[in-house]
Amino acid sequence: MTERIVVVGAALLDGGRLLAARRSAPPELAGRWELPGGKVEPGETPEAALVRELREELGVEAEAVRRVPGEWPLRAPYVLRVWTARLRAGSPEPKALQDHDELRWLTAGTLWSVQWLEQDVPAVREVARMCDTGTGADAGAGD
Numbered sequence: 001m002t003e004r005i006v007v008v009g010a011a012l013l014d015g016g017r018l019l020a021a022r023r024s025a026p027p028e029l030a031g032r033w034e035l036p037g038g039k040v041e042p043g044e045t046p047e048a049a050l051v052r053e054l055r056e057e058l059g060v061e062a063e064a065v066r067r068v069p070g071e072w073p074l075r076a077p078y079v080l081r082v083w084t085a086r087l088r089a090g091s092p093e094p095k096a097l098q099d100h101d102e103l104r105w106l107t108a109g110t111l112w113s114v115q116w117l118e119q120d121v122p123a124v125r126e127v128a129r130m131c132d133t134g135t136g137a138d139a140g141a142g143d
Ligand SMILES: Nc1nc2c([nH]c(=O)n2[C@H]2C[C@H](O)[C@@H](COP(=O)(O)OP(=O)(O)OP(=O)(O)O)O2)c(=O)[nH]1
Pocket: 007, 008, 009, 029, 034, 035, 036, 037, 038, 039, 040, 074, 075, 078, 080, 099, 117, 119, 120
């Protein structure tokens, strides 16, 4: 039986822009862009993992907003699941503290200007689709 380990990716949205992060390691992934995040630890919810990973990697206080439908295979046994997320009031701005060497806020017009990891492309496409239909993270105002 193969056990799947979930990697949570954060589609961090702010003012209609999506944060992309360029990996600095390992060598086979370095230079390619991804959604920040990481492995969900045993006993941890994906939403809690997202908050923890964004704190470690970017130094921000964030919250998961909504699951992006779908699940994308990574190198076994990992699978990628994505949540939209937003910065909490008063959070510091994201900084590339760990695992990344550059961050970029992308708009609808620049979404495909970075070289996403191939396995992230369908996930990013789904995020874009959700945002287009107004069901992305920015739709959560007032809760
Ligand atoms: N965070 C993240 N990882 C991704 C994405 N796409 C993708 O293939 N991966 C891969 C890269 C890694 O092999 C794995 C996640 O590892 P990671 O290094 O980000 O996670 P982590 O912080 O928990 O890792 P670790 O150092 O504790 O082992 O999933 C993505 O969009 N976001």
